[in-house]
Amino acid sequence: MQVNPYLFYEGKCEAAFRYYEKVLGARIEALLTWKEAPPGTPVPPGQEAKVMHGKLTIDGEVLMAGDAPPGYFHTPQGFAVSLIVETPEDAERRFKALAEGGTVTMPFAATFFSRGFGMCTDQFGMPWMVNCPLEE
Structure with missing residues (x-):
């Protein structure tokens, strides 16, 4: 499946x-x-x-x-498309590209759970999360 x-x-x-x-x-x-x-x-x-x-x-x-057919579109909410990226540099590059012309919800930065993480809504209205997890 x-x-x-x-x-x-x-x-x-x-x-x-x-x-x-x-x-x-x-x-x-x-x-x-x-x-x-x-x-x-x-x-x-x-x-x-x-x-x-x-x-x-x-x-x-x-x-x-x-x-979406006319009358069926609803603004996306309650989810995000998540990208897991191997290096912080590549993650930040992808985040900036997705955020261009859109809205940044959480700026890309290191966090307690990630070497780099950010949230945005792209110029097409789609929500994204870009994450570079901590090394295991």
Whole structure:
């Protein structure tokens, strides 16, 4: 069994995936729009060019997403996408990239549980936590 987060964006899924590809080294594996759906698939009005389903990998980990149909989007709350990064330098680089154009909730810094940890909401409205755990 595999468990993967599935994120819903407010019309910005493709832009978010392209950004993650650029700054996180993610690899887009699928980016299917509503207009690519099989004939007869009901397409919400105005959604033709929006992402019905997307899949990307970040260092081998899968993240899936799509654009919420009109009226179904809710601001994300109660969760964050968590990145566990091996070195504090790489963690801070990734944190800064995710925070660019977004909002920093907790600045990146060493903590009692981490060599570096920070929380932000990216420019696409997605909450993130970036962590470089203490060495064991």
